[in-house]
Amino acid sequence: MLRFAPSPTGDMCVGTLRVALFNYICSIQRKEPLLIRIDDTDSERNIPGKEKEIFEILDLFGIQYQEQQLQSNNLRFHRAMALQLLQDKKAFNCFCTPEPIEAKRYDGACENLPAEEVIDNPLPFTIRLKKPNHPITVTDLIKGESTFTPDEIDSFVLMSAKKYPTYNFACAVDDMLYDVSLIIRGEEHLTDTPKQIAIHEALGYTKKVEYAHLPILMGETVSIKWLLEEGFLPEAISNYLILLGNKTPCEIFSLQEAIKWFDLRLLCKDPIHFDIEKLRAINREHLRGLNPKELSRYIGFADEEIGNLAKLFLEEASTLKELRVKVGAVFAPKNVPDEYKEEFERLRDLTLKAPHFDDYESYKTYLINLSGLQGENLLKPLRHLISGAESGPELADLYMFVKNYLKEVAK
């Protein structure tokens, strides 16, 4: 079992989606199920609705999973395990207030409190795990081996004074309960790992869990929702996120193709920068690969010709949003600069009165003959007339896909 465990505390960002993607790929490669676990133990930070958004994004990106779980539903197990550890003397009640410990290492004051002092104590208390008596080595598929001393692991809190589990405890218990075999998560969790291993050891859980901690994605606060609104295709976003900090056989690929060759161990270990320019280039390639009808639907039409027209604009546009603007300008009322307003009007009148020309050359010849315009004086206003822009693709190419709408475009 693999798991992806996001918190419903904000919009999903590119760094988080990358973790989801890698978990999905590895679950397919290893033929193991994938669990989506919503880590919602901090009820104060949870944002209603975010959980639904997470699942919608996973669906949109084609990340299939076999199980889903709300971490808060396992509260009874967390409490039962905490009790168990207390009984086994692997954990102890701690009556210290948070302030004195702040910023310093916990002094272990409550570790050896006599039973009567514990029982008589009216103060709120946390439950801490007794720090391990030996170093713990984490073996990571990407980072290699790291060893942590007992002092680094410390007697950390398992259950808060409100009797809710801390992240490390809930996480370790749930991973055990669901028999998770490989944990892929962000590098920020690397130092949590020895703590979670310590919990497993205290609980007598001996399964050897594999770990892979991904290097930080800098600028990772870019939200998926925003990228989607900007008109990036999910397949382009996943392409980019898999490409980043990775050695891939090619640059443009689908998620399904990546499953064939993806290897966690090839990921680079240093932090990487999210580069939206590169994403734009990749998005453009994916847009090019779409069939015209599909593309036209993405930008609000349902017509193969409009799709082909949009593909022309891919010379300068990289996102669906930009494409909508370009194609929209073709059909929108034209705002003509004074510089060639007169010529524009002349061409417009001629176009509205014109018969249908199947090819651009005939249309152009017709305009040259009746308007007396040529060269720049013809082409600049003509470009504006049929595209609503001052620059853009070849006029002959534009004409091919615009000719059936010519009267509408020129009106």
Add this chain to the structure above:
RNA sequence: GGCCCCAUCAUCUAAUGGUUAGGAUUCCAGAUUUUCAUUCUGGCCAUAGGGGUUCGAAUCCCCUUGGGGUCACCA
């Protein structure tokens, strides 16, 4: 600050002790298409610094510097 990870153009990367240090994105210049944009061709741009090891180092070792992570009753 302690501990840990990392280090090739601006960015993502290639080069597994022997290459002219390669590609992609960005940027710039020429070219071509009766306008522009595109496209094409070309160009700029890197082994962080210092010591070793070696016939030979981007590659192995050490130090320095720089970047990042972490040190919660958050996840």
